[in-house]
Amino acid sequence: MKKVLIYYEQKQHKNSIELLAVARMIYGDDGTRKEGIEDYETYGVSFGPIEVEAECLFDFLIEVGDDSAPLEKRVEAHSQEQRKNNSPVYDALFLTSVLDELQQEYQFDCILFPATHMGRMLAPRLAMRLQTGLVADVTDIRRKDGVMEIVRPAFSGKLMAGILSRKAPLMMSVRQNVFSYAPDRLAETRRISHTPKTVCNGGIRLLEVREKEATGDIRDSDILISGGGGVMKDFKKLSELAVELNALVSASRKTVDHGIAPRSIQVGQSGKTVSPKLYMALGINGSIQHIEGLKHVEYMISVNTNQNAPICSISDIVVVGDAKEFINKLTEKIRKEKQI
């Protein structure tokens, strides 16, 4: 029986669940579990409370905390202590020592992290502690001549690389929003509570949290109006069209590098991976690093002065011309039709 440990973050529930798909690609027989033959089991580990939405997905859920008090009390105590006493749920040193403890106890064959801010700090630290290799930002698992290769972008995303990991446990951080998980059966989740034996921390103190303005996450939008180098001067115009289509505005890295668009709306290898139904690429060339961020896009419309730009070859409709002019005309057309 193979054991897979998945680092579960409540705040990034969806990204944590995606890792179940990766576990299945690694150990699942033909991608699905066979009735009666359980060849691997999944353990989610969470620091802090786990809400019910994670139930029935993992075989086991490990909650780290002090198990002498009931759950609600623990949660409360946790957050109070956290404020007062810096109980270190944001301290990678503390988290690593707990994960190390769990590894000694359960001997996992594979440990997966979502490539979130914390996941990316934690995975390399744990890999070093366990003296094992780590593959970052995994985007695919494939088999070549029966050997499993872990796929990630390489050479600045110009190429994909298939990577072999030589030591156990197998460790990866997994690119967010690339995989999607549909359970083939509901798991009977068993909860385990784990009280850390050694509490060591680095003494980091959280002083203040500032929520970012909720401008909407481009990963949740059905329609994205995306702008690049070709509409940099008129980037604000994109939102006029976005409003009409009830869409969000996203951007290529070029506009982000020029300080015109915020990093949070960048699509691509070093930005976000998105899966909208409709992607409108205005003045975007379609570099590999940009395309890397497009998954499961149903329809694509591109507007470009150059019809040979790479983005055009993956579009349903290519409008050859100036993007600003296009925005004006289409916005006007939509408004006019609405009035009729």
Added chain:
Amino acid sequence: MKIICLIKFVPDVENFKYDYERNVLIRENVRMILNPDDACSVAFVLKIKEQHPDTVIELVTMAPQSIIPQLEDLLRLGVDHASLISDKAYVGSDTYVTSRILGRYLSEATFDCILTGTHTLDGDTSHVPAQIAELLGLSQLSNVVEIDEAAFCHESAVVMVDEELSYGKYEIPLPAVISLRKDRKYKLPYIKYAELSRDVKDRIQIIDNAQLGLATEQIGIGGSLTQISSTFVKSMEKKERRIVRNDEEGIDLVYSFLKERGFV
């Protein structure tokens, strides 16, 4: 205060071409530049040194000796000295091995703080800073977009971390590893005219494996725990597309396309 910046020189990737027909990477004439995140950390310490001239800055990089000219330019900006960790036996090291090599050097070094980038343009793994911190038993924070200059002292630093959904302000005891992420606040200055041709060679020390003494089976490709077994180009699926102009006909087509699929 003594501050070490871990820096890496990376290929200027914008001008890094892939020959799709021959399936090879064209590496000739690729310029090496200082990784943008790392440039921010150097810019930050130079600012600190300006305010506190007794600050000592050391740059540490593991790289081939061919990057010495770039290192010299950084020394001309006011950096005190640089350590270049360089050995042919290190070629092909993965992040695990790279961290071990750098960690071996750093375990003998003195410092109050280590600054690094969050990720690099070429590797883009973010492994090295966290792994070095682990080897040295130190705390680490990545995605740091700001370090409070006034609060930066021997005992601790106050930093702002971009945590995706929110910003977190943390106090972190020193010594620690603080990993910056590129932000417009931190820009490298230009080299002063008088410094342009200054000879700074004596401020660079080159360290090889004879000095660090790692076993040969622990370094290079042989010591690496991950290995690239194949590279391939992701093929783009081509679509049957319609090409129109920005005229009435084109806009009408786009509009009906949106309408038929329920987008308007």
